[in-house]
Amino acid sequence: MTNDQPQTPHPAGTEPPGSAPPGPLATGSAPPGPLATGSTPPGPTASGSAPSDPTASGSTASDPTADAPRPAGMTTEPPALTRSPFTSETFTSATFVTVGSGPRIALAAVWLLTRAGMLLLLLRDDLGIGGVAREVALYEHWYGKFAAGTFPPGDATWQYPPGAGLVIMSPGVLPWLTYFQAFVTLTLLADAVVTLALARADGARLTHGAWIWVCGLPLLLHLPLARYDVQTTALAVLALLALTARGAAAHQLGGALAGIGAMVKVWPALALLGTPRGRTTREAWTAAAVTAVALLATLAFFFSESLGFLRQQGNRGIQIESLGGTALALARFAGIWPGTVEFRYGALEYVGPYVSTLGHLFLLLTAAALCWLVLWRIRAHRWTPATPYDTAFAAVLLFTVTSRVISPQYMVWLLGLAAVCLTSRDTVMRPVALLLLPAAALSALAYPVLYFDVIDGTPTGLAVMVLRNGLLLAATLLAARRLWTSTVAVAPEE
DSSP states (O other): OOTTSOOOOOOOOSSOTTSOOSSSOOOSSOOSSOOOTTOOOSSSOTTSSOOSOTTOTTBGGGSTTTTSOOOTTOOOOOOOOOSSGGGSHHHHHHTSOGGGGSOHHHHHHHHHHHHHHHHHHHHHOOSTTOOTTHHHHHHHHHHHHHHTTBOOTTOTTOOSOTTHHHHHHGGGGOTTSOHHHHHHHHHHHHHHHHHHHHHHHTTTSOSOHHHHHHHHGGGGTTGGGGSTHHHHHHHHHHHHHHHTSSSHHHHHHHHHHHHHHHHHHSGGGGGGTTOOTTHHHHHHHHHHHHHHHHHHHHHHHHSBOTTTHHHHHHTOOEETTSHHHHHHHHHHHTTSOOOEEEEETTEEEEESTTHHHHHHHHHHHHHHHHHHHHHHHHHOOOBOTTHHHHHHHHHHHHHHHTSSOOOTTHHHHHHHHHHHHTTOTTOSOHHHHHHHHHHHHHHHIIIIITHHHHHHTOHHHHHHHHHHHHHHHHHHHHHHHHHHHHHTSSOOOO
């Protein structure tokens, strides 16, 4: 599938920071007790990286007491953010048990078992509507175009930035394998790199980043192995982890990775939104811009039609799995909208009255989401080590639910960003990450298991899409609220 769619048209604790609290649970947050919202613990953060840039305006490092010795047992906990059930200690504690405190051999064993199962499903490729692996055949077709020195000319299914060509051409580095074998091998390698990076960032083993990635990705069944979204997510994950490390070189590396990711699939650029003001932002954003421009110029020099994807993207309609598509499906089921489903621009889209108007409405919602993020950036005055992670996660959620297209592999991005958030004990996104797990499982039900029902708009298909998109919408609203209240609504420090 091109265009990210299937092509088949049918208080206070007593333990020192970094050690698990007594009892069977280690939730990754401080026990009930006084809040320490104005400072961060000295030394490395729970994510394995150094605190944010001390020159950043409004960051916690600006507090003159931030580096003062802390009494043993005191931890940092975000302020109370909302009175919803998701912020209760029972919810966040009982649902995030201490799987991360086990030996890393357990993580490796689960990775091997789940990936073997995913690979077996991909080789069979007969679940539901089937044909998940056909996308790789399309990549191979494009590979032939790149070998001829051009991006796919006039191909309505090519709707990706020029950097995507590098991923499509990458199986060529394994010439002793078939294209399919090489692509899946490289996808598994990217998956392993993400797992290792998250496990390393989870050094305190009191958080759950690596586990939500290792256990969450198989909820999408075999689809992640037949899409290049795992490689894109790897760029974003590594960029975020580098951005919160100490030193200019790390910040520049993070910016460069985000710049490459933006040239591959645009959304990794959102990883830069939460960088602390000051030197970190200058270093990361400059590196991203230079890298993206250099990569674009290089590809344009060696290949023709490098910007042809813009023509195809502009003509997109309302894809059947998007929030707009669900609204149209409900209207059709109720008999008040006479539209149909057609295969257009590499995806199954709704065609009929008001579709164009609805598409423009969602473009306006995307613009509104961007304006909200800019406003957040201006108003935010409190940064924690997890703020860059939380911001990227909330931003990608916003752009996902306001998009005219929501493909099941978009969940790969969200799972990766949720995993990065959970490598830090300072994150405010734990309940949001939890909502993604059933959303991922429902996405796999929608495609490929029950895709015929989704296409036909049966009650079963409608129920799956309403639940999946309802969870995504709830996660987005909750993420935006928690990001705002934890960085903007809290009282500025004296």
